[in-house]
Amino acid sequence: MTMHAKILASTLASCLAVPVALTGASLVLLAPAQADAAVSDATCRIHAVEATETGDGTIPKDLGFLKDQLEAPEFARYKSFRLLESKDFKLTLNTVVxxxxxSGHSVKLSLLGGDKDKLxxxxxxxxxxxxxxxxxxSMRSNQIVLIPVRRSDSMVIFAYQCKAG
Amino acid sequence: MSAESNTSNFALSEELSAYFDGELDAAAEAAMEAELEANPSLAEQLGDLSFMREIVAGDLELQAERVPEARFEQIWDSFERSLERESRLQEAAEAPPNLWERLLEWARPLRVPLAVVGTAAVVALVFAKSIQAPEPDQGPDAVASNTPEDAASDQPAADEASTPESEAPSLSTPSKAPQMAVAPNPDTKAEPEMFPQPEPGEAEIRHISFGGRTGTISQVEGTRGTTTVIWVTEDVPAQSERSL
Structure with a gap:
């Protein structure tokens, strides 16, 4: 076999491998998209954050995921934030958890429907x-919804974060 | 007529036929010619033989002349077609391999490199899939949850003590007992690695009611986007209800 033939065969092999890889990658990437049917279960995490009007305004590290929201002008009145606790809710369709x-609050949460991206x-x-x-x-997966409950000079913020599955 | 005479006549007739067909050697031929001159009966037999040949040959030529020219052409065409068919079959049998056969022939010694390339493609796919899948153990954007320090220092909200409905265990034993009482289901314990960094976005409120309290719906604009906020005030006893 000549060198020319070897080069030609190697080129042919490369040309064949690329479409195969692309086709396989497409199948792999598209397969999860086909699973975006109606969701039957979801997991939500609700964080309870205490906010008070005294403090230096520093947002602790464990609340870094809420920093963007807590630094908004609507929360400027509050100078101290503390994560009280976080609770996970394993939800199945139409079942209240x-x-x-x-803090003395209780939360009922249930999944009414939706799909992988929107619950x-x-x-x-x-x-x-x-x-x-x-x-x-309805909210998108990993989106945050805040419910601040104000009582006199303090506030407990309930942050809802959910995802399918 | 004696048997000896009959045998001699038969032998002479055979020799005459051989002479007529030109099969005798020179000596026998000369002897036969001498015999023909001396024996008129034998010469007559030779004349009969000549006559019979003319009749047969003439009949064959006459039959050949009766065959039309077109028939010869058909026969010749048939010969030509047969020859061409045989020629094509011969050429097909000796035809060189086509492009694919030549490529396969070239690639045959490279089966191992081809297998390596294919394996590499599969490995790349698996690697891409593993990158795409979430890594629950090492999520850099994982949100924080109760640390041991948090659990030890967890206190009710500022006004918790003033609420008679608040949980007694959490007030009397603020260390670990309240945590067990509040979260009896082990499945509900926070798992910091489960949720990535939350994305901003507006929620769609289908229906809302503020039972016995006041409340408003607003959107908070952060640097990363808009977040829906439901403000509730517990202190005001007035009722409001709003459905969207």
Whole structure:
């Protein structure tokens, strides 16, 4: 076999391998997209953050994921933030999960539907058995929704973050 | 007529036929010619033989003349087609290999490199898939949760003590007992690596009611985007309800 033939064969092999790799990659990348059907379960994490009007305004490291929101002008009145706790909710379709927080609040959360990227949820934030806010809403996966509950000079912020599965 | 005479006549007739066909050697031929001059009956037999040949040859030539010219051409065309078909079959049998056969022939010694390239492609796919999949153990953007220090220092909200419905265990034993009482389901413990850095975005509120309290819906503009905020005030006893 001549050198010319070897080069030609190697080139041919490369030309064949690239489409095969691209086709395989396309299948791999597109396969999850086909699974974006109606979601049947989801996981939500609700963070309870205490905000007070005294402090130097420093946002602690464990609240770094909320820094962008807590530095907004709407929260400028509050100078101190502290993560009280975080609770995870394992949700299945149309099943209410309730968790109680140390702040005295309790949260009911249920999954109403949606897909992998957007979840339909229902929540009831209560204190002492009384509903403070009850709402049905939709949010994208890993998006944040904040529910600050103000009481005199302090506030407890409930940050909802959910994802499918 | 005696048997000896019959045998001699038969032998002479055979020799005459051989002479007529030109099969005798020179000596026998000369002897036969001498015999023909001396034997008129034998010469007559030779004349009969000549006559018979003329009749047969003339009949064949006459039959050949009756065959039309077109028939010869058909026969010749048939010969030509047969020859061409045989020629094509011969050429096909001796044809050189086509392009694919030559490429395969070239690639045959390179089966190992081809297998290596294919394996590399598969490995690249697996690697790409592993990169695409989330890494639950090492999420750099993982959110924080209760650290041991947090658990030890977890306190109710500032006004917690003033609320009679608040949990008694959390007030009396603020170390670990409240955590167990508040979170009885081990599945609900926070797993910091589960959620990546949250993305800003507006939620769509389908329905909302502020039971016995006041509340507003707003959008907070951060540097990374807009976040939906539901403000609730517990201190105001008035009721408001709004449905979207």
């Amino acid at each position: 309730e968790e109680r927080f140390k 339909e949820l229902s929540t009831d934030l209560m204190r002492s058995g009384t509903s403070l806010v009850n709402m049905n809403f």
